[in-house]
Amino acid sequence: MAISSLCSRLLVAAGAVLLSVASWFSWRRRPPGPPGLGGIVPERQALLAHEDRPKEESASTSRPSAAPVEGSYEAPAASSAPVSAEDVVMAAAEPGPSRAPAAPVPPKPSPAESSEPAASGQGPAGKKRPAEPRPEDEEAIKARFNEELGPVPPRFAVRKEPAATVAAPREGASGGMVSLQELLDEQFGPPKFAVPKKPDQAGTGAEAGAGSGSGSKILTLVVTHGPEAGKRFVADNTSTEYVLGRLPDCAFQILDQEISGRHAAIRWHAGQGRWMLHDVGSLNGTSLGGAAIGKDYKVPGPEHPLLDGSLVDLGSATRLRAELGGAAPLPDEASLSPGRAGGWADSPPAPQPASPIGPPEEVDVPALGLRLAVHNRLGFDHKRMGQGCEDVPYWELPYAPYDGAGVLCVFDGHHGSKGAGQAREHLPAVLRTKLLLRDGRSAPQLAPPPPKPQPRRGEGEDGAGEEGEESGYAPSDDDDEEDRAAKAAANAARKKAKAEAAAKAAEAEARAAAEAAVAHAAAGDTGRQPPPPQGPPLPPLLEGRPDGAQQTLLKDVFLTTDTYMSMEEGCTATVVLLEARRGGEGGWLLQTANVGDSSAVLINFTKGTHARLSDDHRISSSAAERQRLAERGHTVRTRLYGLNISRMLGDRFLKDEDIGFLAEPFVSGVAEVGPEDSALLVVASDGLWDAVPEERAGKMLLQEAARSPPTARSAADLLLRQALAGHSKDDITVAVLELGPHLLPKGGSR
Structure with a gap:
């Protein structure tokens, strides 16, 4: 339309110019x-x-003129006729x-x-x-x-359209004159969306009875769970299809990483008088009443009616509740629930999950005045590739045989979960042994670490030639090309067989060492609850300990644990030692040690402060680590040999090359929480901290405390939702430890 209008305007302008030029030339040639x-x-x-x-002579005879007047000109007499x-x-x-x-x-x-x-x-x-x-x-x-x-014909004549011929009336499908709806359907096809009739134009009889009371035409969707909790959407146009998704052009936009760009759609079905929901081919699926209603990825699913109070799950984090209002209730629809075959049947509604993000694992320890809530969530990328979670949380509350003590750990593996599993198995046992030996007690004997595998010889080393000579397959100058090729193939086959045998031997040796460790741990009640040591009561875990001695102890624990780790895989490790003070002083003491980027943050609501108890060993964010690597000849900014951290447990094949990777941890000082203080300790993997930095998490929890002090569970839920809203695709582990006098036994002390 725009191009056609522009062309018309240009033609009109050109014609006007030509007409002006023609008029000017006509005037110039006129006498x-x-x-x-x-x-x-x-x-x-x-x-x-x-x-x-032509009338000059007749005018002079028929109309005599008056005598001329010199130097003047008389105007004719004025006439009374209108001019x-x-x-x-x-x-x-x-x-x-x-x-x-x-x-x-x-x-x-x-x-x-x-x-x-x-x-x-x-x-x-x-x-x-x-x-x-x-x-x-x-x-x-x-x-x-x-x-x-x-x-001359007019230059810009407007062409008149021929008079429209009126077709003779013809009969419609019902026998009478054809209706307007039949003409529209014949010309354009059936309507895509049913146009609702006004109340005064509604049908009568059976048609009106079917439409009245069949459902409300105003639908409200309330987001009850997920990153957009509290948001409301209203669908009131029955001729529009409402798309729910993450993209800005969706009618109902929901910012959740597990929701597809266009996830589901809702439309009004005039025939059934209900709002219908269907999945448009989302990746993580749509559930209605706890039953999946979608099909495969990018394959739209069937439509299902929405009832008043229906619960819709988009992905695994966002849940919506449907509210219908402004019309009579739906008849006999309370018993309708989605069937497994995609239809609807009279059956009890399917059980609803308690929360889209899943409940955290909770532990109450009144004797220590604390409560723990842990979320361990598989990341989006690992879920899509069918892999397991690489994060492994671990806690011992209390930490026997020390009275009033506890241990909380988070391990985040890379290149698999093997490294995190090994750290969870060995580090608590090594820590217990080192603590008991420090305090002069007999400790369970640790299993020997697995031996280092022998380095494989290269093909160009002397050993290969000696091996070939001893076996009689060394090529000589007298051999022809075919003999040399045969001997080379035989040597390659022998080397491959020998390498496979060495690998099997190393694997069997490592398996035997692991079985010995498991048997040794089982003898001490799996290493979690060893028999009480002989002698007087043990001294406090943290109170009264010199800072230097604690740092030396924890560094020794990490370095010893590293000898039990895998050659090919590794993990981050963050360990928190907790102790509830004895006697009348009360309060709590905390100390952390870590390698990698799994952080610990302490938020004190009573004092309104938050502090970080760990260090970040990511190469991109730690100037000290970049400087240390530069002294070893590595000028890097983000990664070294594919790793974004320079300190970890495991990855021993890199550490044996002495290129700068370490297992030596950062050890914090002892932090104190007063006996009347309420505080939270957050220990989490980088799946949380990459989306919600430590500073932001601390401020956010303090703001929540200004309205209502958060509990361990509410804080863990809040942080997990914020991480999902920040599009974190990594595995997420959030462990929140709640400390406060309100958690102590009533009327008692520790």
Whole structure:
């Protein structure tokens, strides 16, 4: 339409220019008119001159003119007849120093007045003055134009459309005259969306009965769970399909990483009188009433009606509740529930999950005045590839045999979960052994670490030649090409067999070492609850310990654990030692040690502060680690040998190369929480901290405490939702430890 309009405008402008040029050339070639008509427009002047030329003699005899007056020009007598704009012409003044103003031309005289002399028959110096012009009608002007210029068709004539022919009425499907709806369906097909009728135009009889009370035309969707919890959407246009998804062009936009760009759609079904929901081919699926209603990825699913109070799950984090209002309740729909085959059957509603993000694992320890809530969630990328979670949380509350103590750990593996599993198995046992030995007690003996595998020889080393010579397959100069090729193939086969045998031997040795460790741990009640040591009660775990001694102890624990780790895989490790103070002082003491990027943050609601108890060993964010690697000849900014951290447990094949990777941890000082303080300790993997940095998490929890002090569970739920809202695709582990006097036994002390 825009291009057509522009072309029309250009044609009109071009035509106007051509018409102006033609008019100018016509005027230039036109002969000048008689004297005394200089003030008349050229077209009118030409017409008047043409009229006067053939009637010059008759005008002089039939209309005698009055005696001329020297130096003046008398205007004709004024007429009482009305003068129109078309009858007015400007007459030229006499030649001289001044020009007389133009006078209006009187109307055409009647036959009775035609014999009267004209007011101005003669001009000065005896020259004949032209007769006064008479008003001309439109037909006369057109005739004169055609005579002067020739008949010219209009340049911009508007083409008239031919008169529309009215078709004879024909019969419709019902036998009478065809209806407008039938004509529309014949021309354009059936309507895509049913147009609702107004109440006063509703059908009668059975049709009206089916439409009345079948459902509300106003649907409200309330987000009850997920990153957009509290958001509301209203669907009130029954001719529109509402799309739910993450993209901005969706009618209902929900910012959740597990929701597809276009996830599901809702529309009004006029025939059933209900709002219908269907999955449009989302990746993580749509559930209605706890039953999946979608099909495969990018394959739209069938439609299902939405009832008042229906629960819709988009992915695994977002849940919506449908609310219908403004109409009679749906008849006999409380018992309808989605069937497994995609239809609807009279059956009890399916059980609803408690929460889309799943409940955390909770542990209450009143003796220590604390409560723990842990979320361990598989990341989106690992879920899509069918892999397991690489995060492994671990806790011992209390941490026997130390009274009033506890341990909380988070391990985040890379390149698999093997490294995190090994750290969970060995680090708590090594820690317990080191603590008991420090305090002069007998400790369970640790299993020997697995031996290092022997390095494989390269093909160009001397051993390969010696092996070939001993086996009689060393090529010589006297051999031809075929013999050399056969000997080379035989050598390659022998090397491959030997390498496979060495690998199997190493695997069997490692398996035997692991079985020995498991048996040794089982002898000590799996290492979690060893028998109480002989002798006097153990001293406190943290209170009264020198900082230097604690740092040396924890570094030894990490380095010893690293000898039990895998050669090919590794993990981060964050360990928190907790102790509840004894006696009348009360309160809690905490100390952390970590390698990698799994952080620990302490938020004290009573004091309104938050502090980080760990260090970040990511190469991109730690200037100290980049400087340390630069001293070893590695100028890097983000990664070294594919790893974004420079300190970890495991990955021993990289550490044996002595290129800068370490298992030595950062050890914090001892943090204190007062006996009357309420606080939270958050220990989490980078799946949380990459989306919600430590500073932001601390401020957010303090803001929540200003409204209502968060519990361990509410804080863990909040942080997990924020991580999902921040599009975290990694595995997420969030462990929240709640400390406070309100968790202690009533009327008692530790």
